[in-house]
Amino acid sequence: MLIGELANEVGATTRALRYYEQQGLLHPRRAPNGYREYDESKVAQVGNIRLLLSLGLTANDVRAFLPCLDQDIVDGPICPASAQVIARRLTDVEERIAALDILRQRLIEALAQAGG
Numbered sequence: 001m002l003i004g005e006l007a008n009e010v011g012a013t014t015r016a017l018r019y020y021e022q023q024g025l026l027h028p029r030r031a032p033n034g035y036r037e038y039d040e041s042k043v044a045q046v047g048n049i050r051l052l053l054s055l056g057l058t059a060n061d062v063r064a065f066l067p068c069l070d071q072d073i074v075d076g077p078i079c080p081a082s083a084q085v086i087a088r089r090l091t092d093v094e095e096r097i098a099a100l101d102i103l104r105q106r107l108i109e110a111l112a113q114a115g116g
Contacts, residue, residue, distance in 0.1 A: 006038045010046045023059040025049050045069045061085045
């Protein structure tokens with residue numbers, strides 16, 4: 001299928017698919033006329049890329065998942081290399097939550113002192 005067909009199939013834009021290719025996440029074949037061609041397996045691959053990006057992972061993070069992007073990563077096992085990426089990202093999120101909790105407490109105290 002061509003890039004527009006894949007985009008329609010997965011609910012993405014052609015621009016997003018080109019970005020995934022630029023980032024090394026998606027590897028289409030090239031037709032003699034230069035058009036990008038995708039086989040049916042790319043539908044699952046793009047779905048997984050979009051899922052991982054929606055979880056707050058970066059394109060660089062998603063590269064650790066390349067060996068398993070053809071699998072159903074929602075219900076399936078996590079690739080060993082990708083577990084480290086998830087653990088690191090989780091640590092980042094927990095640190096941000098802790099910092100926001102401190103900020104929240106300071107705002108509550110400031111509001112209380114202001115008589116609010």
